[in-house]
Amino acid sequence: MIDKTLFIKKSNFEIILGATQDSLCEEFLAAMKGEFEMSMMGELSFFLGLQVKQTKDGIFLCQSKYCKEILKKFEMESCKGANTPMPSSCYKVANAAGKGVDQTKYRGLIGSLLYLTASRPNIMFAMCLCARYQENPKESHFKAAKRILKYLKGTSTIGLWYPSHSPIHLIGYSDSDFAGCKLDRKSTSGTCHFLGSSLISWHSKKQACVALSTAEAEYIASGSCCAQILWLKQKLADFGLQISKVPLMCDNTSAINLTKNQIQHSRTKHIEIRHHFIRDYVSNGDCEVKFVDTKLQLADIFTKPLPKERFFFLRNELGILDLRNLS
Numbered sequence: 001m002i003d004k005t006l007f008i009k010k011s012n013f014e015i016i017l018g019a020t021q022d023s024l025c026e027e028f029l030a031a032m033k034g035e036f037e038m039s040m041m042g043e044l045s046f047f048l049g050l051q052v053k054q055t056k057d058g059i060f061l062c063q064s065k066y067c068k069e070i071l072k073k074f075e076m077e078s079c080k081g082a083n084t085p086m087p088s089s090c091y092k093v094a095n096a097a098g099k100g101v102d103q104t105k106y107r108g109l110i111g112s113l114l115y116l117t118a119s120r121p122n123i124m125f126a127m128c129l130c131a132r133y134q135e136n137p138k139e140s141h142f143k144a145a146k147r148i149l150k151y152l153k154g155t156s157t158i159g160l161w162y163p164s165h166s167p168i169h170l171i172g173y174s175d176s177d178f179a180g181c182k183l184d185r186k187s188t189s190g191t192c193h194f195l196g197s198s199l200i201s202w203h204s205k206k207q208a209c210v211a212l213s214t215a216e217a218e219y220i221a222s223g224s225c226c227a228q229i230l231w232l233k234q235k236l237a238d239f240g241l242q243i244s245k246v247p248l249m250c251d252n253t254s255a256i257n258l259t260k261n262q263i264q265h266s267r268t269k270h271i272e273i274r275h276h277f278i279r280d281y282v283s284n285g286d287c288e289v290k291f292v293d294t295k296l297q298l299a300d301i302f303t304k305p306l307p308k309e310r311f312f313f314l315r316n317e318l319g320i321l322d323l324r325n326l327s
Helices: 021-035 064-073 103-116 121-131 139-153 214-238 253-260 273-283 298-302 308-317
Strands: 002-005 050-055 058-062 158-163 170-177 188-195 198-206 246-250 287-291 320-322
Touching (some): 050 064, 064 139, 103 121, 121 139, 121 198, 121 308, 158 198, 170 214, 188 214, 188 298, 198 298, 214 273, 214 287, 298 308
Parallel strands (some): 246 287
Antiparallel strands (some): 058 158
16 A cells, blocks of 8 residues: 655644744744754755755745656666656556566665655556566566656656645545556556645555446545545644545546445445445545546546646646746
8 A cells, every 4th residue: 555645734824722933833842852852953945855945935845856866876867758657558467477677676666766756646656556566576567667767857856836825625536447457457546635735645556356347446446535534634633623524526426326325235235345434424424525527537647557648737736846837
């Protein structure tokens, strides 16, 4: 399971009994110094490979320096760039007849790419697909992983943008690629969550069981999205934000009906019981499953390889922008 969650707390977001920003910072600093050896170096700009640029309009997160280090480590500094991390027609399968590659090197590359997804959700699906073959990687798998590096070559300055003036509301998107794995015919779930216009959570995972229909695959993905919504609601409640009826956007009407109609035994009796928990939270008003047009389904980027135009559109909609365009 690959799940990335980020929280950005804006400096002008005043909570906790009306305390001022300065007093809160001083109290936090004193508490941290009491527990750890640390010093206050001023405004955060770099932390564990994550570059932070703070402006009056928002916060930009990227890993351009780390990205260049990866390219150098795997001798891809002079490679030709690629428009997307994976061709739209590319689905790698475990090819037992293919030539094997160094497992240590392959796993090192996957681990490096995994850390990069902290600010690059757009490579999440490609990285997860390549990660499935770490046990016995072949040349085809290593070639697919190097394609991700070629994509990074021309997009090292891309990162996540968190605007300052964004409304405080939570929304989730869920999607699936029915029988997308050509080896075992299992589907891939993809979800993402926004706080206002800021992407705070994303997820890509191959489903544990084979779905018998698109509706079932979408229903399982919606359940994963609902579980993350419940966790996010709990965390937001710790900040004094109470949110009800969180929209969960799904592009499959049959899956939406399954979350609302309790009497569809012939269509749901084969689905594992644990996937039906979403019904309780829909009926309780914790989340509300709504229809979204497939063209506007933002979680699509986490389920399958996409054509260049579609990939660029979803990348921008997720708030993944180029630092050079923000200067």
